[in-house]
Every structure is written in C-alpha cells, then in structure tokens.
Amino acid sequence: MTAPADEKPAGDEQDDLAAEWEAMVSGDGAAGGAAARPGRETTRVLNQDEIDSLLGFDDEQDEGAEKSGIQAILNSALVSYERLPMLEVVFDRLVRMMSTSLRNFTSDNVEVSLDNITSLRFGDYLNSIPLPAMLAVFKAEEWDNFGLLTVDSALIYSTVDVLLGGRRGTAAMRIEGRPYTTIERNLVERMVHVVLADLSAAFDPLSPVTFRFERLETNPRFATISRPSNAAIVAKLRIDMEDRGGRLELMIPYATLEPVRELLLQMFMGEKFGRDSIWETHLAEELWKTDVDLTAVLDQQTMTLGEIFNLKVGSQIPLNATPQSLVDVRCGDISMFKGNMGRRGDNIAVRIVEKIIKERSNGS
Numbered sequence: 148m149t150a151p152a153d154e155k156p157a158g159d160e161q162d163d164l165a166a167e168w169e170a171m172v173s174g175d176g177a178a179g180g181a182a183a184r185p186g187r188e189t190t191r192v193l194n195q196d197e198i199d200s201l202l203g204f205d206d207e208q209d210e211g212a213e214k215s216g217i218q219a220i221l222n223s224a225l226v227s228y229e230r231l232p233m234l235e236v237v238f239d240r241l242v243r244m245m246s247t248s249l250r251n252f253t254s255d256n257v258e259v260s261l262d263n264i265t266s267l268r269f270g271d272y273l274n275s276i277p278l279p280a281m282l283a284v285f286k287a288e289e290w291d292n293f294g295l296l297t298v299d300s301a302l303i304y305s306t307v308d309v310l311l312g313g314r315r316g317t318a319a320m321r322i323e324g325r326p327y328t329t330i331e332r333n334l335v336e337r338m339v340h341v342v343l344a345d346l347s348a349a350f351d352p353l354s355p356v357t358f359r360f361e362r363l364e365t366n367p368r369f370a371t372i373s374r375p376s377n378a379a380i381v382a383k384l385r386i387d388m389e390d391r392g393g394r395l396e397l398m399i400p401y402a403t404l405e406p407v408r409e410l411l412l413q414m415f416m417g418e419k420f421g422r423d424s425i426w427e428t429h430l431a432e433e434l435w436k437t438d439v440d441l442t443a444v445l446d447q448q449t450m451t452l453g454e455i456f457n458l459k460v461g462s463q464i465p466l467n468a469t470p471q472s473l474v475d476v477r478c479g480d481i482s483m484f485k486g487n488m489g490r491r492g493d494n495i496a497v498r499i500v501e502k503i504i505k506e507r508s509n510g511s
Contacts, residue, residue, distance in 0.1 A: 473486065
C-alpha cells in the first residue's frame, strides 16, 4: 500500500523537524530554517552574548561608560542629587561644623572632608555597606521620617582608641570576627549624637529640624527604614585623626526630604541661603524714589448713560460736598489718605488729616 502524493512518510517528517531544530540551535536563523522547511517561519534564538548586551552586562564596557538596555531604563528612574543644589550647601556647612565639634569631642586634631554625594536606591545601598559596621537610625521630628548614619569599622576602632587614651601616631588596632562590645557601642553612640546635632544646625538656616537618635544596629537587615526601590541621597564623609580615621556615610531618603524639597531646589548666593542684602538695599532705595500718581476725589456721583448723553456745555452736576468736606486721596483704586482742600499760592492743595490703613482679610 503506497502513501498518497500529498503526504510524507513519518521518517521524512522527523528528519525535517530534526534539521529545523539543529538550525535554530546553531544560530543559522532564517537561512537554516528555510533550507529545512521552505514554507515555515523560524524563530531566532539569542545566544548568551546577545542577551548580556541587551541587559547591559557587556564585559567589555568600562566602569565609567554609559550603561544601555534594561539597566539604563531602570537607573533612569533615579533622581539626581544635582537637582537639589541647596543640599550641597547644607553638607558643606555640616563638614565645617563637624570639624570643630569632633575636635572638641575627641580632644584631637580631626579633619573632616566630603568625598562625594550620590543618588541610589535604598536596597542597593544596604547591599553595598561593608561589614562589620554600625548603623545609626535617626528620625527627623519635623519631617516625620527617618535617615541612616553608617560608621565603618575603621572609624569605630579609631574613635574608641582616641577616646580611651590610645597612643598618638599608631594605627588603631583591629580585632575582627567578634561583635562590638557595650563600651564600643556607647562611645560610637555619643559620636553619633554629636554628628546629628551638627546636621540639625546645618539645616537650621534652611528649615529648622531636629534629628533624634533612634537605635544602633550592626545588621543592615534591621536598619531598613524605606522600601528597597526608593531613591535616597548618600553623602560619604572621611574623618581623619592624624594616622587614624575612617568613613562615615549619611543616607537620607528622598521621602524624608520631601517637606523641604522646594527649598532645596532654589539656587543660592553665599551663606544666607538665597538672600542678597546688597540687592535688597538697592531695591528699597529705588522704590523710595519711584513716582506715584495720586488722585484727589471730592465726591462721586452715580448717573445713568442717558443723563451723561444729555450733558452739554453749561450743564451743572450737583455735588454732595461742602468746603469742609474731606477729600479722598487715592492711588489707583486704593484710598490712601483723607484731607481738607485748600489753596497754596496759585495751586489747589490738600492737607492730609487722616491716614487710611486697611487690614488684610483672612482670605487674601
């Protein structure tokens, strides 16, 4: 029994499927599929290098090169700290104030410098914290939100060494592989209180705020104050005490700064956070020299349009005013003064006898 002309034996069909599969796996694309089955469309399979290129994980890219693909799309959702120019001024003030307060706190020569200010996701920051470290959680009372202060291991041991009378000129001793003692935690907590007091003072010219210490953690999982996908500002500070020192990182979520975002967006000139006394003085002096037109109104009459059209030369308009009536002196539509009309030389004059002060309504 022979097979119909329009049908293929089972063995030939299996050979065609095998050839098509081999063409897809080998990456020949549409050419291999067309050779196997002329009338059937084939699907191109991406190899691992093409997938990595699409996702932006190209090994040949430099670290400073721009990322592409899905990584670029994800990172584009972050808000750059450069859009908050006033925040740089706040951190500069913080560095100057911390240099003085930490010198008084440690009785040693302390130098504080600001390494950089970056913007990243909260989850990425927690994963990047080098352990062991201490994480101080603080709350901004007026803003009703939290922030994070990270003290690395080198700064912890340096602070303990300085406060407990360690010799100068020697590197701080590191004892890894053990939890921090109560003495170390208490000394670091005292230093955190000093830093938070300076941070409050740095924000004070912009917006008064109180940063209150909440708790001290050694495990980043217990210091979660925001969702991992939320954006945050991270300021990395370097604290040097002669041959010792370490890093201190200040992390503030964008949600915490939201109440003062409008203030942080404004540009500035000098230490007065936007106020320029020279320009204010010049503007005030020029305003005093400005010419203002005043109108003296003796009386007002309400007339119909027909009466106005009937007016002609010689018509008289009776006024409800006497020689003793007060004249209303106006600037535009606003009444400024009341006065008596008189004459001075060849000019008609008004002697001011009353100043009109209008109180602003609650709705204005």
